[in-house]
Amino acid sequence: MSTLRISQAVYDAIRAHGEETYPHECCGALLGRSSGNGWRIEASARAGNTRTDSAHNRYQIAPVELVRIEREARRQGLEIAGFYHSHPDHPAQWSPTDFAEAHWLGCSYVITAVAQGKAAVTNSFLLAGTTEEDKHFQQETIDVAAVEPFAVQSESKKG
């Protein structure tokens, strides 16, 4: 099982984001570096949820926002290592929708359940496989506080 290493500050930030947008889903990108057996997350970048028609149970990040997030990550010497979103009043397990719309092979997808406005369980799933045809989610261990907080924040939109 791979391990997602993430600073306490980033872990807290993505969970707080889910509480702020409740009862809607939040979303954003995780920026970091490969650490052999999983990603080492050093920063997060909030994104707007463009699924305003169904924001309580859907999320989508505008590609142009991803272009800007990736540009900023590159400037910081980081990579897009994964994404996070929340499941308001729903378990922190990937859904068929999450799976169908997951295309960043090798990246981590972090889901936080937000129950009645409070962040509950946070899980991470690595999108494993080499193609769309054999992709699959593998649950990862989350190792919080194994990474020093990263000072630089993305300039991307705060959602």
Next chain:
Amino acid sequence: MTIFIPTPLRPYAGGKDAVNVSAGTVNGALDELTRNFPDLRKHLFTGEGKLRAFVNVYLNDEDVRYLPQKESTPVSPSDTLSIIPSIAGGSATHGERKNAFRCENPSSGV
């Protein structure tokens, strides 16, 4: 021009996060990229040669699909092309809200 390669496709582009090409159009740039890195082709294009639906290509900050000349748009050496797989999802299943929140096995999280 420079083509930025997203994290999941770097293993098929020699581990590079950016590749320089000298094409005159977006199509030409993608052709040159996949000629140099043939393993990228199946990740970017369908069997019919069309860009996969979830693959977004941005010329600087513009979605190529919405440019008047689309993939035939001319490019200059200072332009950048970003390949960005889409990112979406959510707790919904086929547009329907699933069961209300229920307690989970504490061992499944942190």
